[in-house]
Amino acid sequence: MPSTNADAAVEATDLRKAYGSEVALDGVSLSIPSGTVYGFLGPNGAGKTTTMRILTGLSQPTSGSVRICGLDVSDRGKLAPHVGYLPETPPLYDEFSAREQLDYVADLRDIPSETAEARIDDLLDTFGLVGDANKRIGTYSKGMKQKTAFIQSVLHDPDVLFLDEPTSGLDPRAARQIRTSIGDVADSGATVFLSTHILPVVEAVADEVGVLFDGRVVAEGTPDEVKSRAQTGGEGSLEDAFLAVTSDEPQLSGATDE
């Protein structure tokens, strides 16, 4: 179990979440330093989305506690300026254009209009959406929606950015754009909590990796550490490590319960 760190951007202690008799999370603890890109891996149904909802204050754990940037997540008023969240389904309104959507979110984030306008223009330009910014989102492709939603989640320069499958279903160019932007966000000092199944993305951008299996963190560390702990051999990939640590047979030489 990671030690408690007062300077950690994300500090989760012994999270447990149960739906009736079904346990979704069983003693998950995380301590993620500021400026880290944390790759959060796990098979379908492992509890990743549940974890992200708890870390963003959208759901309450059955037991355990979460602090983001030192703030208790139950204090949503104080938490909101510090976090950005991009769920798997982009939270966009089809009836708005991208510019309207981003203006709307900027208003709700209390970003001064001049600042918001400049930032929106800049981000739209970065993601190649300027030409389509006034079209209704309902007419957008999946990639355009995902890019708009990504811009929306970083518009207020959050300290911690939660991304749930941000590159899923995107073409290579759009995926690379998002991947590059994740690096840019981290370079600016923010922490990125990245949940994805696309392991090459994690290998490319993550400083640390946590693997969730059956509601528990079964491996954690740098990608290289996870590979070596999973006893995949020196030449093994993160995919090999992922398969090893998420099988039912114990193969770890070291994990979070060490």
Next chain:
Amino acid sequence: MSLRRDVRHGLRIGRAEFVRSIRGYTSETRRVVGLLLLLLFFGSSLLFSLPAVYVAGRSAQSVTEIPLFGLVATAVPAVLTLLATFRTLERIGRVEHESLVLTTVHPRAVVIGLITAEIARIALWFGLPIAVVAATFTAGLGAPSLLLTTTVVVVPLACCTTVWGYAAGVAVLRGFKRLPGVRRVLKVVGFVAMAAFVLVSQAFGRLLGDGSLPVDTLAATLTFGPLTDYLALAFVGTPLARPFSAAAVATFAAIVALTPLGLVVATRQASALWFTDRAPGGDRGSAASAKADGSAGGFSTPKPLAGTNGGNVAWGLLVRGVRHPQQFTHLVMLVFFLGPLGTTIVQSSADGLGPILAASGAGLGTYLAGATFGLNPVGDDRPQFPMLLLTATAPRTLVRGRVLAGVLLGAPVAAALPLVTVALGTSPLSAVGFALVGVCMCLAAAAFSVGIGAAYPIYEEREFWGATTVVPSTLVLMAFMFVVGPGTVIGLVATWFGVTGHLAPTPLLAAGVGLYLLVTVGVSYGSYRYAIRRYRTYTFD
């Protein structure tokens, strides 16, 4: 976060939600056409009623002369609260994309936003026509200040009732969340209650019309004095003004005090609803639900359906229907057509009750046969088209299976209900006649429905009576009822005259029956063939 900031955020959310609603209303041509038809229907009614309103304004001498003012003043807050409660249950209990909104602003801002948008929508749908009527009445009265005072009186009341209606609706949703079984039961109860309400309202209207009901006594009993006094404040500064009463002022003070209190209650309820457990789609639900959602064994079609692919398709539709009955919520539209039937049943003598119920049973079976599976075949099947259209099964088999599923559902109803009414005095010959005609009409209705349904497919899921599902177009449903309804009635009435010996076999009668059969069979078969053609030529454009 401060209250002022939450109010600002709430108003911004309300504006955004309202704009989205307006854009949603006008996003498709068919919706615009539907709105224009509504405007034409209700607008013309309103227009024709305005002269009477103007005359009423000119001739009014006191508030007490306004018919049933006290009763209406009492009913308005109750109706507004109920409306807000139902709207909350159906639509505004949650904000769309809550993961975005709830990580951005305080839940209180979201509640304010949702309620603001709802008040704006209510003002658009009901406020505009009410404003037109009020303006006309004001013109007749010659007191322009009435418009202003009415606004000052009605707006606080509307805000208070909407806030409390919202709080009540969210509380009910929380209850449903804890006890999902209750929700399912209440849906059935709600449907039955709605049907009963339509039928009873018919009887009530008749009793009101013929003066059997002691309206004055009823009004005196149900009227809540303080509310009447409060709404009478709208007439301050006009010739209809009443003296100020302490009750009116106290009611106003209570409304003003209850609104923020309601907002606090609504925010607490909503926060509890939005932030407490709900097994997310991507994670595992409860073991119990997982067990309920499973099924052992493969797909085995029972005999005699098992012999053909059409039978397999029909059985598949029936099985899916049983497992996901929410897809049939559009069938509740039948309730709104029960009014005239209710009047007939209420007014019928004991001798006529059996045959009327027998005919109604045949009609119900016909409705189910066509409307259950047939009104949106292309929309229902489109997600599976990449598989269905690339199998060896011909499109006609897919369409035939859908027709067969409708008949399998409707025919037993059309046959059984008339036969059951023998116990209520229907002659066996009439019952058998109705049953036979009902079964034949089921086939015709099912074949007809797939054609008009295929002509105007709906692909998008939408919220309809508390279920999110792909619902057939309302226009298609209306067209189906306006064609099949009269067609069925003609057939049943002819049968009734035939079995009771009122029809003499004449060449004219034979020609009439022949024409009826020709049109019924021809239209149904043509519609069926059209549906097959749509399936055969379907492309994902």
